[in-house]
Amino acid sequence: MPLSFDAIPPFPDNLPLAPIAIISYQKLLNGDHDEAGRVLEAAKTYGFFYLDLQDTAQGETLLTESEQLHALARNAFALPLHEKLQYALQRGVSLFGYKPAGTVKATDRDQRPDTTEFLNISKDHLHNIHTPTTRSYPPQVDAHKPLLQSFTRHSHDCGMLVLRTLASQLNLPPDTFTSLNLFDHPSGDHCRLTHTTTTPHSSETTTTTTTTATTNSSSSPIGLASHTDFGSVTLLFNWQGGLQIESPPQLTQEGGGKPDREWEWVKPLPGHAIINLGDAMVTFTNGTLKSAKHRVVPSSPAAAQGTAAPEDRYSVVYFVRPHNSVLMKPLPGEYDSEAAVKVGGKFSARPPLGENQVLTAEEWMRQRAVQLGN
Ligand SMILES: O=C(O)CCC(=O)C(=O)O
Numbered sequence: 545m546p547l548s549f550d551a552i553p554p555f556p557d558n559l560p561l562a563p564i565a566i567i568s569y570q571k572l573l574n575g576d577h578d579e580a581g582r583v584l585e586a587a588k589t590y591g592f593f594y595l596d597l598q599d600t601a602q603g604e605t606l607l608t609e610s611e612q613l614h615a616l617a618r619n620a621f622a623l624p625l626h627e628k629l630q631y632a633l634q635r636g637v638s639l640f641g642y643k644p645a646g647t648v649k650a651t652d653r654d655q656r657p658d659t660t661e662f663l664n665i666s667k668d669h670l671h672n673i674h675t676p677t678t679r680s681y682p683p684q685v686d687a688h689k690p691l692l693q694s695f696t697r698h699s700h701d702c703g704m705l706v707l708r709t710l711a712s713q714l715n716l717p718p719d720t721f722t723s724l725n726l727f728d729h730p731s732g733d734h735c736r737l738t739h740t741t742t743t744p745h746s747s748e749t750t751t752t753t754t755t756t757a758t759t760n761s762s763s764s765p766i767g768l769a770s771h772t773d774f775g776s777v778t779l780l781f782n783w784q785g786g787l788q789i790e791s792p793p794q795l796t797q798e799g800g801g802k803p804d805r806e807w808e809w810v811k812p813l814p815g816h817a818i819i820n821l822g823d824a825m826v827t828f829t830n831g832t833l834k835s836a837k838h839r840v841v842p843s844s845p846a847a848a849q850g851t852a853a854p855e856d857r858y859s860v861v862y863f864v865r866p867h868n869s870v871l872m873k874p875l876p877g878e879y880d881s882e883a884a885v886k887v888g889g890k891f892s893a894r895p896p897l898g899e900n901q902v903l904t905a906e907e908w909m910r911q912r913a914v915q916l917g918n
C-alpha cells in the first residue's frame with residue numbers, strides 16, 4: 545500500500561459513494577477495446593473515473609512521484625503565510641503561483657469561504673517552454689524541479705492516453721484531442737498542490753482577498769467550493785476523503801420533473817488516480833462528454849463522524865489544458881450543431897449564430913480563472 549495511506553483513518557462505510565468506474569492503465573495502453581468503451585461511458589455520464597496505476601511500470605512511477613509531491617506539499621505549505629504570499633498568483637494576470645485560503649469564489653448557495661490553499665506550478669516554467677510569463681516559486685519547488693518535471697511529463701502522457709482513447713471511441717481520428725493539448729506548446733497546464741486546513745482562517749485572511757468568501761466570515765467554511773475544472777483532463781491524487789461529486793441528473797418524476805442531483809463521496813483508493821474531464825472537452829464535443837461539478841468538504845469523513853481527529857488534507861493534481869492558441873469551439877462536423885450547450889456557468893460551447901467571438905484557450909483560461917478566483 546502506498547505510504548501516505550498508512551496514516552489515514554479508514555473511510556467510513558456508511559456514506560453514499562459515487563459509483564465511478566475503475567479503469568486499468570495497462571489495458572488502455574494495450575488498446576483493450578472493452579476498457580476503452582468503459583472510459584467513454586464514464587466520460588458521458590459521471591465525467592470521473594478511477595485509473596488503476598498498479599498494473600504498469602508507468603503507473604507505478606506516477607504513484608511514487610505523487611507520494612513524493614505529497615511530502616513536498618507538506619513542506620511548502622508549512623512556510624509562514626507572509627513568505628508564501630511572496631509567490632501569490634495575481635488574478636487575471638497569472639494562473640500560476642500561490643493562492644491563499646478564502647479567495648476562491650463562493651459558488652455554493654450558502655456562500656461558504658474555502659479553507660484550501662494552492663500552489664499552481666506551470667508546466668511551461670518547469671520545462672522552459674516559451675511563455676511570456678515568468679514567476680518564482682518557493683524554495684521547496686526549486687529544489688525538486690526534476691521531480692516536478694518528471695511528474696508533469698508522465699501525467700501529461702497519461703492524459704494523452706485518455707484523450708486518444710476517447711477520440712477512437714467517438715470514431716474520430718486518434719489525435720483529434722491530443723493535437724489540441726500539445727505538451728511543448730505554451731498552455732495553462734500545471735501541477736497543483738493543495739492543502740485544506742482544519743483550523744479557522746481568521747488570522748490567515750489576507751488583504752489580497754477580494755471575494756465575498758472572506759467578508760462572510762460568520763458562515764462555516766467549505767474545503768473547496770463546488771466547481772467544474774476548465775481544462776481537458778485532470779489527474780488527481782488524494783489520500784484523505786473529502787472530495788464529493790455531483791451525481792448525473794435523474795428525473796424524479798416520470799415524463800419530466802426537476803433533475804434530482806446529490807453529492808456523492810469519492811473514496812480515495814490506494815494505487816489509483818482519480819481522472820476527470822474539464823469544460824474544454826464539453827466544449828469540443830458540444831456536451832457529448834461531461835465535466836462533473838465537484839467540491840471538497842472541510843473535514844475528513846471520519847472526523848465528521850467523530851471517529852478520528854481532524855487532520856490537514858493534501859492533494860496533488862495535474863491539469864491538461866488546451867494550448868494557448870486553440871480556439872474554444874466545438875469540433876467541426878457533427879458536434880458543431882446550432883444548439884450550443886452551456887459550459888461552466890456563463891460560458892457557451894459556441895457563440896450564438898452570427899456572432900464571431902470565439903475565445904482562444906489562453907483567453908478562456910484567463911476568464912475562467914478570474915470567474916473562480918484561482
Ligand atoms: O483535492 C481534491 O480532491 C480536489 C481538488 C480540485 O478539485 C481542484 O484543485 O480543482
Ligand SMILES: [Fe+2]
Nearest residue numbers: 771772773838
Ligand atoms: Fe477541481
